[in-house]
Amino acid sequence: MSIPTQTSKSAELYARAVKVLPGGVSRNTVLRDPYPAYAEYGSGCRITDTEGVTRLDFSNNMASLIHGHACPEIVQSVSEQLARGSAFTMATEMEVRYAELLCDRNPGFEKLRFVNSGTEALMVALKSSRAFTGRPKIAKVEGAYHGGYDYAEVSQSPSPANWGDIDHPKSVPLAHGTPDSALNDVVIIPFNDPERAIAILDENAADLACVLLDLMPHRVGLRPADAEFVAAIRDWTTRNGSLLVLDEVITFRTEYSGLQTSYGITADLTALGKMIGGGFPIGAVTGRSDVMEVLNPRSKKLLFPHSGTFSANPISTTAGFVAMEKFDAPAIKRLNALAQRAIKGITDAISETGLAACVTGGGSMFRVHMKEHEPCNFREAYLTPEQNGQIKLLLDYMFDEGFVLINTCTATLSTPMTEVEIDALVRAFKGGFQRIVSEG
Ligand SMILES: Cc1ncc(COP(=O)(O)O)c(C=O)c1O
Secondary structure (H helix, E strand, C coil): CCCCCCCCHHHHHHHHHHHHCHHHCCCHHHCCCCCCCCEEEEEECEEEECCCCEEEECCHHHHCCCCCECCHHHHHHHHHHHHHCCCCCCCCHHHHHHHHHHHHHCCCCCEEEEECCHHHHHHHHHHHHHHHHCCCEEEEECCCCCCCCCCCCCCCCCCCCCCCCCCCCCCCCCCCCCCHHHHHCEEEECCCCHHHHHHHHHHCHHHEEEEEECCCCCCCCCCCCCHHHHHHHHHHHHHCCCEEEEECCCHHHHCCCCHHHHHCCCCCEEEEEHHHHCCCCCEEEEECHHHHHHHCCCCCCCCCCCCCCCCCCHHHHHHHHHHHHHCCHHHHHHHHHHHHHHHHHHHHHHHHHCCCCEEEEECCEEEEECCCCCCCCHHHHCCCHHHHHHHHHHHHHHHHCCEECECCCEEECCCCCCHHHHHHHHHHHHHHHHHHHHCC
16 A cells, blocks of 8 residues: 555656656646656545555545546436537536526525636636626635635735734735735635624725635635624625625535525625536536626626636536435435544544644534644644644555545545445544654
8 A cells, every 4th residue: 555666657657747747747736745646547435546556535536526436327427418519609408407406405596607617616706796896806814725816816825924914914925926916906804703804804895896705714724614703704795785705615515505504694606616516627606696697698788708618518517417416415414424423533533642633624524633722713724844744744644554635634525435434544544643643
């Protein structure tokens, strides 16, 4: 089960890759030291690399494969659709059926537009908010990841050196060369701090098109937002003519109608992605019909013209339709219970090994932190160099033991998993914690 050696096929592939791909990869998340493992095939909750090593997959392509790899029903429906064509400059019945299915899951999903990724869904949601309100600015939580649109990625990865005073967190660029105009139009608020957040929003009230929120932001610590914080933001947006945009690209998996239902709120717009593509690229923006009207090409004054060559292509919508039909309320309940079992097991293992660590999460996802207490916001979740080293050691150990995790030490479950895989994961984590303790 050990990581590939210098003579492996992965090493050979990587030597070729660095000549044609920057850093040898097409997405930074797959990079490992000394080089990435290359996937050969996947089946259910297992993935096999080019060396022939099979591991349990708790990454699931960054939380997008809710039914694991090569789900038979998806393979069959997509194969049938592929034989009939993969994309047309015509509308398809499947986009209508799939939009109906998604809109039926939450009464707040009145109209919906399909796009090609979570990034694009967030971009369209933010631009729709501007088009609807006529205001330029957006507010977002410090450290929250919302994909690669210029405005959405501001302060995605600030550090103590540049994040500024907590009363007024700085708008920190991610990419070098981000225009000041983009930074000036993004207002940063601290997570789970209603008092500070509302004070900052008040200062920008007249200019804010929307507040963008993920109710359990992964990079901010993967801890569900406090109800008080969410209620304060919902209330503030309603009172100030600003929209509440929820990023449920990941959290939609936690509840049948999305995580927003457990807070008793309805977003004005919701961005979806990842699992709703059934393993294929997709995104969607959905919400209030009067807001979605900005996208209506038949309206007298089209406020936001938007198109996409592969939007609502029948491969992604077919796969997504099958995936979401199968991910019904009992399936969600079962998977969430499995995650609870894992969280309890890992928490017990932490106590038994005496490590200063904890587990956060909700629904069918969780994250292990090398922190004694659950982090409440991005600054608390931020890893010291020592904690970073421990996470790296743990991830390498888990990989060698046959477990693929997201590189923040986050696990996402898929429906082929059972208690057997969960208990194996817990045992491996315990071994990993013991290794950290023994290495001091
Ligand atoms: C919460 C959240 N929003 C948006 C995105 C962007 O989605 P995509 O990678 O499909 O562009 C991600 C991706 O990881 C995400 O986790």
